[in-house]
Amino acid sequence: MTVTLAEEIMLLSLDDASGAVRERQACQWAVAGGLVLDLVLAGRLSVDGGRMAVVDTASTGVGLLDGRLAMIAVRAAGRSRPQKVTAWLTKDHRKALDATVASLAERGLVGEEERKVMGMFPVRRFPGVDGAVERELRTRLEETVLRRAEPEDRTAGLVALLHGAKLHRLAFPGLPSREVVPRMREISEGQWAGESVRKAIREMQSAMTAVALVTMRS
Template identity: 55%
Template sequence: MAVSLGEEIMLLSLDDASGAAKGEGAARWGVAAGMLLELVMAGPVTVKGGCVEVFDPTPIGDALLDGRLDRLTRWVHETSTTRKVTAWLTRDHAKGSQDVVDSLVARGLVTEEKHRALGVFPVRRYPEADGSVERELRARLAAVVLDGAEPDARTTALVALLHATGMHPQAFPGLPRKRVAPRMAEIADGHWAGVSVREAIRNVQAAISAVTVVTVLSVGS
């Protein structure tokens, strides 16, 4: 399978030279949401009314997404409460991000570097190893956001997640938010994705808004 939405978001967030994550908090939510939407588009998962449901736990043939599908299936079966999108993103955003980085390393797109900050605290960085995928990704984003090309469903989902998480600087470094945000909002709200995917996108956008507001309030309290 091609690089997933979650991996694309992580690639955009990692500094090519240093390997440090830019906007790491936002990227984690975007990565978790991206993998959820990828499973929706693949067919085994639906997101509707703010809730997640697994209809087919059969592996789809991608190690990263199969791991998410298995984890999501077990969570759905274990919980006795309504399977809210917000609850899943909160549960998965930290582990999901690490799994995505590990996948990028395995694909040879980034390398892992380990060192200790102040000689004590372990730090990992993931500088670029193969920039071809990210270059194609940025060209695709520029085509639909800056040049007005019509996006496909996957690009619609990606743009919607980048917009919802506020990752405009990572997607379009050097450009002011006001130049790209209106078009990104138009794509996210448009007709380019099918009905089920469009509904899932809107549910996930609402969930991201909810969990990030709660996170900000918790940090500030």
């Protein structure tokens, strides 16, 4: 089963027992960035100078990605310049999280329940159902970050997004930041991928830094 970067970030964020989203605010930005980066890796978007452009509208075969591609293409139509990545992330980050959780539920990777807080206020929760995908994901992250295996392109992108959004606690719960952050930074800034992929990762890192600053000031 192919799992998108956004879905991988959500699997790390969702509490397996309660189904609650941990570190929701930062996770929203990382998920939205993951969708953009996956579209770049799929050859559907290009990112240059902090702006993104649609280069191919063909289906990726993944409904979650195709939905975002269509939305980006609509916003790009008629514009004289490509839209800024930060502007898109700002517009989409909350909706992207909801769409990604819904995709996980549709694919049977998480369940969906409605509970009431204080017996009055309904909230939706998404407890884990199939833990095999998340276990494989965490093993891959441990091999790359803790055991210093050379990452392939998508894993390098995932680590860069998690690092940019400061979500190392979700990926490595219980470990102090000094044991994981330097390696995550090294991967984010490293020469692991082809130039086009490295450029896209750098652009997404810059966008994540920019939106993090805006979030802290708001």
